[in-house]
Amino acid sequence: MAVMTYREALTSALREELARDDRVFLMGEEVAQYNGAYKVSKGLLDEFGPRRIVDTPITELGFAGVGVGAAMVGLRPVVEFMTWNFALLALDEVVNAAAKMLYMSGGQYKMPMVFRGPNGSALQLGAQHSQAWESWLAHIPGLKVLTPGTPADAKGLLKSAIRDDNPVVFLEGEMLYNTKGEVPEEDYLIRIGKADLKREGEHCTIVTHGKMVLVAMQVADALAKDDISIEVVDLRTIRPMDVEAIAQSVQKTNRAVVLEEGWEICGVGAQVVDFIQRECFDDLDAPVIRVHQEDVPMPYAKNLEKAAKPDAAKTIAAVRKVMYLD
Amino acid sequence: MSAGAKPAKERKSAESARAEKPLPEKISGTDVAMRKELLRSMLLQRRFEEKCAEAYALGKIGGFCHLYIGQEAISTGTMSMLRPDDYVITAYRDHGQALARGISPRAIMAELFGRADGCSHGKGGSMHIFDSATNFLGGHGIVGGHVPVAAGVGFAIKYKDGDQVCVCFFGEAAVNIGAFHEALNMASLWNLPVIFIIENNRYGMGTAISRSTANEDVIVRAKGYRMIGESVDGQDLFAVRDCVGRAIERGRKEKRPTLIELRTYRFMGHSMSDAVAGTYRSREELEENMKRDPILLLHQFMHEHDELSEGELSKIDDDAKAAAQDAWDFADASPEPAPEELWTDVLAESES
Incomplete structure (x- = not known):
């Protein structure tokens, strides 16, 4: 077991899955050159290049939709929202597109993608930046909704989310990024749906x-x-x-x-x-x-x-x- | 040769004179056989949708049902330029495009009837026609919502170093929604091979473009995103083909997106619940526009050039009617989805 932060656990999950599968790419605001607003993607641009680590304009609805389209035709996007508060602008793509595509198409189009980012309040960020959205998202059939609370869970669940063939909403704790915990060093997955x-x-x-x-x-x-x-x-x-x-x-x-x-x-x-x-x-x-x-x-x-x-x-x-x- | 006698060349019958009239430049790579196929494609859509209206009145089709009648040159013209491995995504007025793309009329009608043999096994309905075999990425019901999805398909094509294009259809009313702008910005910024087609039928449901859009010249929006924009007559099949052809070339070779405005008119109401005319548009306006029926225009062209006998036209039309009836019969005989289908396709069997 290695001791690492929740942030490092997420980064290592992303790194391992990016290395494992060329169809996986990370997209979002400030994920590449800036190394991530919360540094979850630190170092990934250097390692995987701009084809796989993609900076977007501030256009949540737009790039969430880009993720949906890419997933429809065989890629496995990881879409980062700088925070889930901003993701409200993208909910049409999450709820009306990603969550329903498989059903509406009678099983023809899978949505192997992850929407992830920090959720919930931090400290004194005010009303618009301090909201926990899991009940909204968990309301929707067709989505899976994950909320890891420890570094080990963050890593194992993110890896499972990326390998899942369904749209997975991955809610990270903004105040958890610096928390530390033991994380297995070997490649491991945590079963989604298991408390x-x-x-x-x-x-x-x-x-x-x-x-x-x-x-x-x-x-x-x-x-x-x-x-x-x-x-x-x-x-x-x-x-x-x-x-x-x-x-x-x-x-x-x-x-x-x-x-x-x-x-x-x-x-x-x-x-x-x-x-x-x-x-x-x-x-x-x-x-x-x-x-x-x-x-x-x-x-x-x-x-x-x-x-x-x-x-x-x-x-x-x-x-x-x-x-x-x- | 007597003074009164005409040279042999001038003594030809009126018919052959028509046949020798030089064809206009906008013939757009079609020969007679292909023009017949294009006419066949448009007539199939027309006759199919006339059947849809009938089925709706009988309660065999439920929910929302948006007919494409009047706009068939756009679907047929565009699809006739695409390769099978290209992608198509559209909004909720999707029957015509699905037929033109080559999806079986039976599967589409069964979907409209909500039956097990529908292309989405009855789970999608009129607004959600999908067919992975023809890369038809759906029928989408939220205005503008699928436009960023098209950009994502373009992103994936480029990511995989492919040379396909993605065509995305939407109405002129979608140019006022944010998703349209976000998608065009990214498509141009990232050089994505996407062809955005505005089908400008002048009404967003019952709201005329003059009441919804500050600048009715919607194609100027291409400029805002450093994108080539072209506006052509969407009732003219050849103009549609030429314009889409240029955009495809741009997409395949330069990986550049294009915005196209195809000016058209729908001859039916927005959906099945509104009057064809008399509320938001006048009967006179409708009749004026119906003179430019795209099927009529192609037929006139072919007739003028002696490319189509009355017998052939009747045969094509009879075939279209028969295909529509066959689709109806097939759909009517198809079973309802099994009750347990309620619970399938909510989630995919997963890897993890």
Whole structure:
């Protein structure tokens, strides 16, 4: 195992897949000469040249469509959005073109492509640059939606995403790029659609994904001091969701908190709760509680931003509530 | 020779005199046999779509159904210049182009009927005709959305060092949407072999171009993207062929895109739900434009040059009608998709 950052893990996934398959290319704003707005593509232009690492104009809808067209006729594009906030401009190509092409064509045109980039809030970037989009994208049949929370998952899932014959939405955590973790040195893939038990526990399950995995782990550490044993289920893939893993855990702990970065209404957590009530109705000892961003656009002021975001303190409060400790 | 007698050359019948009239330059590489084929292609589209209208009225075709009648010189002219390995992508008024590209009328009609033997097995419908065998990349339903996709096909051709071109059709109303501009910018910036064809039928649904577009001279938009732009009469099959031919040459050899405006007119409503005339356009305007029916124009040309007897014309037309009827019969007999087809083709079997 090598220790590397989430960013380095992504870069090495891209490098390995670019080297493995000439049909793979990376396209997006500032990915080549600038080495990536978040440096995920650092060094790739030098290594693979401008045919494979393609700088685009600021034209999200346009280059997302270029990716769709290239995928239709046999290439395997990796389309980078500088952030998913900008990808809203491209949603017609993601939702109306990529997600439906196979179905509309009766199975004739596959869409082997990845749309990737940082998702969610960072620090004080204001309302337009601080949004988590997974519930929007996971709503769409025909897409796969991945949200890696650790360097090892980032690498294994990105490699699987690039090799997948379907359009994969790959949501990276903007605040995760500098986080470090152990990453296997050999070539490895992580199965899409498979959740990961990040921590075993007995008293309460926290179901989460993406950036919030770190928060859940902190919460588990903190509560362990009070002899509360938390199980952390990292969904990793939002669509298709690993219902079995969620059910197995909740059937064991009989309690669940669902933690996500996005907003409450129609959020990912709403879907998780639905699966839990269907699969674990008789196993529950308490209603499931959700932790999420407050139902407001993200404010700029430090104190307000902190108040808007889900965090460890809010999650601990939720766990204590489902355990009837408060 | 008596003074009154004409030289033998001048005594020919009126018919042979017509036959000897020099053909105009715009004959565009076609001989008589090919002109007959082009006429056949256009008549097939016309008769097929007349059947579509009938089937729609009977409820055999549902949803949106946009007929191409009046614009057939564009589909036939363009497709007749392409190679089988070139690519075609279009918007939702796609039946005519699909037929001209050589997709079986049976498969298209079965698709319109929502049946298992349709080219998308009944999952696409009128607006989403796809056929990988002829590189027909669909029928797309969001105005302008497929224009960047065409640029992507051009990108892939260049990436693979191919010499194909991608032809992308859309209506004049699409020139006001962002996707059009984003695609043209990239196609020119990156030298992509894409031919963007504006089918200017003067109405975006019910809105006249004068009410939607600040500069009605839409071809000037080519200039904004350092692209060659050409505007020709889209009812004139030969003009279409010549213009598209030049663009293909440019695409194959120079890897440069072209913007083409083909001025045309649709003889039917936007879809099946609006009146052919009387609301957003007058009956007089429609009738005036129907005088320039592209099928009529080609027929007139061939008649003037004695290339087509009435008998031959009847035969071609009867064949077209029979093909349309055969497509109908085939579609009608084709089963509905099996219930389990609901769940297939949502995701591809994956490598990982």
